[in-house]
Amino acid sequence: MKSPVRRLLCLTAAATTVAAALLPLQAMAQAAYPDKPVRFVVPFPPGGGTDVIARIVQGKLQAQLGQTIVIENRGGGGGSLGTDVVAKAPADGYTVLFTLSSHTINPAIFPKLPFDTERDFESVGIVASLPQILVTHPSFEANNVKELIALAKKKPLQFASVGNGSPSHLAGELLNLRAGINITHVPYRGGGPAVTDVIGGQVPMLWVSIPAAAQFVKTGKLKALAVSTVKRSAAFPDVPTMQEAGVADFEVDSWYGMFVPAKTPKPVIDRLNQAMNAAIADPEVKEKLLAQGSEAVGGSPEVLTRTVKTELAKWAKLTKEANIKAE
Secondary structure (H helix, E strand, C coil): CCCHHHHHHHHHHHHHHHHHHHHHHHHHHHHCCCCCCEEEEECCCCCCHHHHHHHHHHHHHHHHHCCCEEEEECCCHHHHHHHHHHHCCCCCCCEEEEEECHHHHHHHHCCCCCCCCCCCEEEEEEEEEEEEEEEECCCCCCCCHHHHHHHHCCCCCEEEECCCCCHHHHHHHHHHHHHCCCCEEEECCCHHHHHHHHHCCCCCEEEEEHHHHHHHHHCCCCEEEEECCCCCCCCCCCCCECCCCCCCCCCCEEEEEEEEECCCCHHHHHHHHHHHHHHHHCHHHHHHHHHCCCEECCCCHHHHHHHHHHHHHHHHHHHHHCCCCCC
């Protein structure tokens, strides 16, 4: 009869043997990744900047991965609803979050998010970066930022954004703070619906990522007043920066990145990162991104991880200074 200690040793040895036998199977599964379609969750509605950028890189990413990429739009909560879907998805690389820099703003805006921005995700990489652009209906009284500020001091105005906690929300509130004005924020569930309402005259102005507004500015359906970065956009070289327009200490830079649920195996993350970098290095993709006012970035997962950490602190400080809260 085996002693309790001996039985325990036998059970431990058996468990170790089973675990060792499973390791090659796990490695094979990861090596075969992906062997079925990959779901890209875009936490904003169709037609917005994030959706536009995701669809620009979709084709080349599919070619690199050898599998179909299914884009699923889950708008709402400034991106937090779709982000939560990915946070709770299996950590197998088949559900990918394709989002923008509101990912690092939301924790400062929403006190009780259903996920932890750092703990619940692994970085894949930064796809592209670009400015926000301030656009108005063509008939809007102000033709530049100086005239806009003067008008805002005379009468109530509203600005639309793609949602609470989005970079466009932050840009609008930062203008209020730096110019000493109080333009009322009107959040939408994505750039597409917001652009539609500005064109239709329901709201006079909008901060939005350039991809969502580019075609409408070029066709005269929207009027561009300024961009949010310290450098002008290559897509709209005639549109001044906010600092050039006279608003000091103003910068909001947006990036688009890919994340997967925490504990996703590193070989899977590396495969996605390699495919991402190859896709955005393609001349056709670069040209399409540039046409939308964005620039391909790329790099390692660690670059995005560092960006998230830095920006969480940056936006927490700024939202407190500007008293920006969810509405």
